[in-house]
Amino acid sequence: MQLPNTFESLIEEANQLDLYRKLILQLNKDFLLANIDLDFHEEVLPSSLKLILHDTVYKLIQEKFTEYLNLLYIIDVPEKQVKALDGDDVFKLSEEVSFLILKREWQKVWFKKHY
Numbered sequence: 001m002q003l004p005n006t007f008e009s010l011i012e013e014a015n016q017l018d019l020y021r022k023l024i025l026q027l028n029k030d031f032l033l034a035n036i037d038l039d040f041h042e043e044v045l046p047s048s049l050k051l052i053l054h055d056t057v058y059k060l061i062q063e064k065f066t067e068y069l070n071l072l073y074i075i076d077v078p079e080k081q082v083k084a085l086d087g088d089d090v091f092k093l094s095e096e097v098s099f100l101i102l103k104r105e106w107q108k109v110w111f112k113k114h115y
Contacts, residue, residue: 003107004103007099011046019109019113023106024042024049033074036056038053054098057098061090061094
């Protein structure tokens with residue numbers, strides 16, 4: 001499996017394989033497991049998804065760091081990838097972490113469909 005390099009390519013691939021809805025459901029499931037109050041509507045636009053996820057991750061880093069770490073653990077975002085990011089700019093960091101979250105959730109959805 002080749003993981004997408006951009007948000008746009010991830011969404012495009014999800015739509016092509018008719019898995020966008022399942023990606024949203026997987027996000028909702030893992031956020032619920034992490035006890036974070038975020039529930040995307042199944043028909044959320046990709047642009048809204050990106051903005052809301054980014055904003056949520058940004059607030060978690062700033063205000064609820066323990067919950068942020070728990071979310072990354074539950075979603076199973078590779079620690080090595082998170083540590084490789086530049087943490088000097090929290091806004092940029094939260095954007096990159098949001099994409100790592102989406103990529104990991106996409107992996108889960110893709111594997112469930114294919115195996």
